[in-house]
Amino acid sequence: MNPALAGLTALFTSSPQLPQLPIGVAYSGGADSTALLLAAAHRWPGQVQALHIHHGLQAAADDFVRVCETVCASAKVPLQVVHVDAAHAPGESPEDAARRARYAALAAAAKQQGLGGVLLGQHADDQVETLLLALSRGAGLPGLSAMAAQFERAGVLFYRPLLQTTAVSLREWLLRQQQPFVDDPTNTDERYTRNRIRARLLPALAEAFPQFRATFARSAQHAAQAQLVLLDVALQDLAAIGTPPAIQALQALSSPRQANVLRHWLLQQQATPSAAQLDQLLRQIAACTTRGHRIHLKVASGHVTRVGAVLHYSAAAKKAG
Template identity: 60%
Template sequence: MKTCLDHALARWQFNGPVAIALSGGADSTALLLACWQRWPAQVAAIHVHHGLQDAADGFASFCQQLCQQCCIPLHIERVDARHQPGQSPEDAARKARYGALTAGAQALRQVHAVDVRSIALAQHADDQVETLLLALSRGAGLPGLSAMPAFWQRNHLDWHRPLLDVPGQALRQWLQGQGQAWIEDPTNEDQTFTRNRIRQQIMPALAEAFPTFRHTFARSSAHAAQAQQLLHEVAQEDWLRLEQKPSIRGLQQLSIARQANVLRFWLMQQQERASTVQLQELQRQIAACTTRGHAIHIKVGRGFVIREKDHLLWVK
């Protein structure tokens, strides 16, 4: 009898060899074993050793034993994931993890002769709901409400999340049916982390009140992602009309909504994002630019947006 995990992998447009981001937890262990059973010669693994907790060595040892047992090529990438002042621990760990996975894919190609061009992550339907709820709690716009994409490209790699339709409990049940153990992350019980509070307090209440919430929330995220894609296309068109320069006069001719949209597009090209307050103040200053002497100097992200003659610049 096929499980929802089997159906998820059957829908995945697999293009191996693929490296599974293997933490040793239930989700990534299930993804690794299921992929290995389905495509035995096309699967490798990358374990990111964050060094943030005493259990980190135990996670790495578990991953080594599992991969040796199945003859799966494994690369362990060690990183320093400590956060900088003003940076959230979760954000620091996430950035370190993606950098380590990219380095791990290169190591698999060079050291293990596995031509990895894709990386698969084990986030599932519950993780998707948590991401959406976090975005709502922060007052996020469409990019945040779109939650996590199932596919994207970065650093010359294809990145996949094939389990976004699979509930987390289904993965644990599948592992139990396989007789396969996994490692429990002790930080999952720490309710100082917002995600853990959502998982332990809010998700059970949602399941009781709205039994199909995973599917309906995912549908809302998909609608948000589609709307965001449309906004991106509008921003590209407006950017071309501005001759790919944030000219003050050109920006003043746009509606407030389109102006904000193309400003976000421009800032993303600088790898920066403006908060709602920063963007509103920038738009207020643009509207006030009726003379050559009107200066603009507004903090945005890690730098400032300034006026230089008739254009805006972002500077560190």
């Protein structure tokens, strides 16, 4: 086995939380998930299930299923094909809609099958692309942390064991083994930002900074660690200022700590403030020195208002379907 893929075993051996078996693999039929599926089946014979999400967004989707069936039959891995409706709402990103539908379907299938978690095939190149996308959007530490090696969604644990493995090593191993896999035609469509990064930026980075995958990953890890510290501070500050936040107690904090705790409080209300909205809220809190000072600011889809001595967040009412 390719040393990069053999690292899958080492990763889970050294992980503080080993995946509970049986385990699922999110299997698209592409090179990355095919290599992951075969590595997992080699590591845990008879304990792996392939989960293929059929989005129905491409004419070739049924062909993808046939390739998955061939590989799974050869590897003696059971395959479950899950059909999802990944249509996006007006103004919504098609990629975001498909991603949400995919994770929801994977979590539901894992629960239905009694799986201990789901392995995802994102690799080192995907990690770099995610970090560059975050930088292009002016993201804070959560975005610069890129993709976590392990996370939970809808009560299901997801793992990304290939984040230290390059895309080319996965593809080369499959070609040497003469393993079939799907080449998704949308991966070369440069209308998508991620594909432009893959086609144009990664080759330039490889030429200028040959070790960029490792160094970018290290930066993402530093950002993730710093974000955990900020989360700890936010929890301590929120306990001190109360829920809902007391304005006078907020004013006793430095502006960066106010921003940190307010961002955390708003996220608890299912609201993600923009940088401009958070800056305006900080200015309003600083100016709130009289009993009659009014605060009424739009944040995300709702509003932050002053109610007596505290802040209150009200989400926008959902329109009836």
